[in-house]
Amino acid sequence: MSVFLPLFDEEDDALLETLARIGPVVFPSSRTSPLPSSAHCFVLVEHTRAFVLDEAVSWLDNGVDKLIVPLAWAKELIELISSERLLLLLDVGNISAVSDKVRNGVSGVLLKTPAIDLDLIASISKFFTGSAIHVLSSSSVPPTNALIRGLLGIGATPVVPVSQLTLSATSSSKINVADAFLAPIVSDRQDGLFPTVVSTETGHSLGLVYSSAESVKESILTGKGVYQSRKHGLWRKGETSGATQDVVSIRLDCDSDSLEFRVVQHGAGFCHLNRQSCFGETSGLPALEKTLRARLESAPEGSYTKRLFNDPVLLRAKIMEEADELCRAEQKADVAFEAADLFYFALTKCIAAGVGISDIEASLDRKARKVTRRAGNAKPEWSQKQNTSLPPQPIATELEIDEPIRMRSYDLADISPEERTALLRRPVLKSDEMISKVKPIVDDVRARGDAALLELTAKFDKAKLTSTVVFPPFAADTMVVDPKVGDAIKVAYANIKKFHEAQADTSTLTVETMPGVVCSRFARPIARVGLYVPGGTAILPSTALMLGIPAQVAGCQEIVLATPPRPDGSISPEVMYVAHLVGASAVLKAGGAQAVAALAYGTESVPKVDKIFGPGNQWVTAAKMLVQNDTDALVSIDMPAGPSEVLVIADYTANPAFVAADLLSQAEHGVDSQVVLIAVDLDADKLAEIENEVDVQAHALSRVDIVRKSIGKSIIVKVKSVEEAIVFSNDYAPEHLILHLENASEQVQFIDNAGSVFVGPYSPESFGDYASGTNHTLPTNGYARQFSGVNTLSFQKHITSQEITESGLKTLGPIVATLADCEGLEAHANAVRIRLRG
The missing domain is CATH 3.20.20.70 (Aldolase class I)
Structure with missing residues (x-):
């Protein structure tokens, strides 16, 4: 109601x-x-x-x-x-x-x-x-x-x-708001309290309590479960036990004399007996969800559920197997049995992806609200009639189909303006949904500090730590790297530092705008910066270099490097080696939204920073967007982020093998990588050579499964001229732009929108990623129209000053006073006139 x-x-x-x-x-x-x-x-x-x-x-x-x-x-x-x-x-x-x-x-x-x-x-x-x-x-x-x-x-x-x-x-x-909501509520009890049913997000009962106008008002305004104890007064659920509640909704019943609270229950459960519900243990899907969440966090190695979480291929196969068996079942008992198996594996997939039953129900509700409907026909591979009298046959997955790996082709001369616009679009980023998912994590770290960080690191990174931060001097045994890797890092460090030192703004700009009026601008480093380096099982010293060196060159006082720990609680020695090189003042052993929150707000051990840099998955990106809009955090971020991108422009001089390699170097990042080839007046044979190279090289890669999907969504755009290609590229604004063109260097002057440009056949994007000197943290998703890649100036801010002499006051003062009067700001005008009178 x-x-x-x-x-x-x-x-x-x-x-x-x-x-x-x-x-x-x-x-x-x-x-x-x-x-x-x-x-x-x-x-x-x-x-x-x-x-x-x-x-x-x-x-x-x-x-x-x-x-x-x-x-x-x-x-x-x-x-x-x-x-x-x-x-x-x-x-x-x-x-x-x-x-x-x-x-x-x-x-x-x-x-x-x-x-x-x-x-x-x-x-x-x-x-x-x-x-x-x-x-x-x-x-x-x-x-x-x-x-x-x-x-x-x-x-x-x-x-x-x-x-x-x-x-x-x-x-x-x-x-x-709470006064308005409480306006109609009445009680037929002598103590004036309202019976209150407390349930989960999905409507499963947790218990019966009582509320007062005061407790309901506090719940509405704080979003926390607050009730009225008949013996002890106001009862803030979990205040002592830690079993707190986040309120999802509060509803009146049809008679306005009782309430329903739907909540997200934290801790051991709602009941004082450490059960989820006062009415006994849960059963059915809620019980399965609870079990799977527990197994995700702590299932023993070698257990079947652990195998399912760690082996997506096995899990996919089981989902397809159980779906097929459900389709073949005919008797009521068999249908129920097979459906239960399918629910188990499907929910395992969901829990692994951070999806709960409430999310599934919310999706069902959204679909029910749609007014346009698809035809509902099955895809071709599922629409063929099966002979149910035969035993189940294994179903081939797309990974088992050894078809050529191909991009989709479009001719710019044959498509409409609307279709051209569609080619420029990136996948829609559901930032609002992701922000709502990371907000509880960010709020938890903000409220509980190191304790939350340790719990979340154990949950998400499977690393049980006793402390969250490592401070210098770093132990020598944590920085032992292969000598070849160490030498490579040193060369990359030198090149990147040399290029970024040349960018530093060390001079003061001074301009006398009129006699006696001198205006200045000077640079100062951002005092405290946080650098996010994706990691865990991966080793990414290159990102630590790209973020740490400009911070070091700019003169930042505190450089806090955050990276997920490995399961044993350690940080990869290559990253620690770079942390030492760039003068990191702390290394935070945490990843994801929890690391971003710690950097933004600070904890007992993690220093708060003023600006956060670095790439990451959608959880990291959403957390960065969330904290930068929180005035309590007072933190900024480097730039919006999206999937990795490359756009290659190739003409008749291009080496097909080089072009294919450049396309694949970005396609292997992930299935959502954005890969575009603009073919400048290439004949069919030349284009076929490039496509064949893509297929051959892709099949030789260990990440071929990822490449198959990302290349399958990638496009070839055929154009007639280099000019037409560059116009399309400027409209697309790619993260990486590679020019396989005759006289490629002459075309750079026409590039308006790109994160970084790689000129000529011997300039693979990999050089920029690692060691040429330019930075690899670049704008994606079309933001190259508005943003630069990370550079030394990203770690500096500019301050202006002005100094007015007495003669300058007499000349400019009346003008300033007139403008202040025009705007009706008397105190501004008075600040000038009181000096003129003196």
Whole structure:
């Protein structure tokens, strides 16, 4: 039951997070930022917006619960969209304009009215019998608790603009969110408490408790489970035991006399007997989920579940095997048996990927809200009829099909402008979803510091540590590397340092803008920087070099290098070797979002930094985006990040083997790598040579399975001229651009957008990755239009100064005072005039 509908007419993330706990939120259709995936959303379409069917369908397909539409839209949509998804937007004086067809084609109405008249609303509700009535007043005064109760009493719900809501105390201009929510709740108990059912995100009961107005208010505002003990007063769940709760939603029942809290339960469980539920141990899917999560963290080596988590090929095979057996089962008992097996392996796959039952249910709910439907036909490889009388046959996977590894080809002369635009697009990054996933991790480290870091490192990196940070001097035995590797690192260090030293801004810019007015600009290093180096089982000293050297050259006082530990708790000696070379002041043994959080906020042992650099997976990227927008963190980041990219431009002079090798050098990074070849007037034979080289070289790689997928999604764009190729490249803005062109160096002057350019046949991208001197931390996802790659200036900031002489004051002072007067800033003008008078 919704007590009120908030109209989110201004940006306030903290308020939105609170409102999402207690019911749907209404957003105006003019909103430009994405709708939150964590909230139930209504979209209010303004009267002035022209009808566009695709726009309405897009909102609904993207998870909007209901559209609130003006009469003109309703007339177009009622034949196409379920009435349950539509509400009618109507001025209170226009009831007579609504036909029976429209009234029956919507599930409710939102009435706009200058002031709320309960008698008028009650009479209108009779016209819309059986429909939901929502009321939006244009008054600047928020509804009182009595008015909210009055509306609910006649079956209507107030719509309250967010500008009239607050998380602070209720005033004459704003009503506290919790006060509004509590307006209708009543108790039939002598102690005035409300029975409260507490359940998991998926609706499985944890226990029965009691709430008071005070406890509900605190839960709404903090997002934590808070209840009222009949003996001890306010009960903040987990305050002493650590078994805390994050509140997902709070709902009133139909009689407004009891509550349901849906929560994420942490710790041993809800019950004082250290069980998840007061009603006994869980069973079925929740029990399976709990078991699999425990096994993911601590399953013994050699156990079957451990094998499944560590061997994705085995797990894939089992899922396909059990799906096939379920399809062949006919008897009720057999179907249940095979379905249970399939659920087990499928949920194992989900837990390994960080997906829980609540995530699956949320996905099902989103799909149920779609109004456009696919045909539902099976893919060709599954659509052939099987002879069920035969024993099950093994199903070939795509990895077993030894087909040529090919890119997709497009001719720029034959495609439309819209298709050209589509070729420039990268995969959609679901940053909002990832940020919501990393936020609990970041919040945990922020709140509990080193204790959280140690727990999360044990969970995600399987390393049980006693301390999180290593400080110099680093033990010699932690930096022992192969002599050849050590020599290679030293050469790379020298080249990278030489190039980055040349970039350092050590001079002061001084300009006398007019007589007596001298303006200056000078550089200072960012004092404390955090460098994230992906690792764990991988060894990435190159990233440590690329981030550590410019920090060292810029003169940063503290250089904190963060990298995931190996299972034995150690850091790869190559990374430690580089940490020593670049003068790291600390090495944080942590990865993922937890490392980013530690760098951003600091812990008992981890120094807080001012800026975070470095690549990482989507968890790291999302955490960096989250902390940079938190004013409490006061931390910035180097740049947005996405999958690795390369764009190669090749003409008739190109060596097919070189081109193929360059394409594959990026394709092996991951299945989401972005690889583009622009073929400049190449004949069919030349292009076939390149494609054949890609196939032959790919099959010789140990990461051929990854390459097969990334190359399969990669593209060849055929163009007629170098000029046309460079225009396309500038529009694409690649991370790495490789020029296999006649007189390649002459074309560099025309490159406007690229992270780094590799000129000519003997300049593979690998040189930039390791040792030529340029930096390999570069903008991806098209951000080369706006961002530079990491460089020495990334670790410096510029400060301006000005010094005005007495004669300069007399000349410029009246001008400044005039401009201050123009803006109505008297104190600014006075600061000048008081000096002129002196």
